[in-house]
Amino acid sequence: MITLTEENYIKAIYHLSSNGEKTVNTNAIASAMQTKASSVTDMIKKLSEKNYADYKKYQGVTLTDDGKRVAVNIIRKHRLWEVFLVEKLNFSWDEVHEVAEHLEHIKSDKLIDELDAFLEFPTYDPHGDPIPDKEGNFKHIEKIVLAKAEVGSAYKCVGVDDTSSKFLKYLDSNHIALGTIITVKHKEPFDNSIKIALENSEIVVSQSVAKNLYLKKI
């Protein structure tokens, strides 16, 4: 049996290794899990014993295929619940994360398969992240970050990196949502801010916003 805490560590390791495929180090996990390095060491030993992770002392950790399977399944559940919350229960995209963090740990294959069907097999969650299917495969969308978009081109907003309530509320108040069409007008070299055109407005966004917004060329 896998515990809730083990699941959360596995998920954290998965996310930390998904941007860059090498081993994940103890401190990174500690900061992601809001805990201390010593606790992480204990846990990765346990994950290693249970064959969810490969671990050699002082050398960081990687997930085994089993571990990855667990991680992807939790991500599937998390994202399906997020869709449910937004589409059926009137949650906004900045409110779903915390509740989904809990719902994702409910263990019932029937529950998640039926939920998937009830939602008509969605492929993206409310933040534009792909939802793995039952077998763990997910769509790979070719997206770039606004910071690297080219001046003069038009893009569609397809996702966010930062899913914090603060950032999502900022986007809401500037009328940026998934699907919004964005044209890059000007990049300011001084502070890396970017002027973009939306449907009815032009706004300037800071570098930190530009780094967290995913676009697809149209």
Added chain:
Amino acid sequence: MITLTEENYIKAIYHLSSNGEKTVNTNAIASAMQTKASSVTDMIKKLSEKNYADYKKYQGVTLTDDGKRVAVNIIRKHRLWEVFLVEKLNFSWDEVHEVAEHLEHIKSDKLIDELDAFLEFPTYDPHGDPIPDKEGNFKHIEKIVLAKAEVGSAYKCVGVDDTSSKFLKYLDSNHIALGTIITVKHKEPFDNSIKIALENSEIVVSQSVAKNLYLKKI
């Protein structure tokens, strides 16, 4: 903060005291919680410290108003999730209990209020049990147990006491569901079995079935 285990103990105490309003004894809780009496003693001390229960050594335990509030809220969540599972996710009434046991512990007022609205404020769960409203009030239905129904009268099936999968499947296979009209034909004094008439059939049910089926006179 209230833990999952505390919530489960509170729920168990509530259910044990709801049939008969006096104090609940340690062994009863131990058997309901599938644990040992010594563990129960530890926990009721803790619940007492946290003001969810009143407890005097060797004298059993009762819930405080706070404790009752917690219990009713969990029951509300449990039953709303059951309705969701049956009405939206194609679960049958014998499959919902286990999953609802987990879902009931998700803590989010918005989640449960929106779920309630999404389900159009149901007042009964799939087993005929009333669903408390936000304030904790629930409908009291005047129901009797089949074992005490009178020969010759007609009744509507309004609930079950035993919600085990075994019993519910037995009812399914005999075409008894919530709303089914039942006429009592004969009571057999020898073994307390009862012959009842359904829409298209007559069947004999044992005493243990008769004790677990709730009816309302029509």
Added chain:
DNA sequence: AAATATTTTTAGACTAATCTAAAAATATAT
């Protein structure tokens, strides 16, 4: 009312997950 049985509590130990503080290993700087 004394003897016996049952129930409940206590005492002490265990596991999972965590922590602090110190030690060990690795990485970086001079």
Added chain:
DNA sequence: ATATATTTTTAGATTAGTCTAAAAATATTT
């Protein structure tokens, strides 16, 4: 390449919930 800094691990303690076995309290029999 040696010293210093950083990262990681170990050692030992803590908390929540559980257990077993023994002790204490209550209930039941005779």
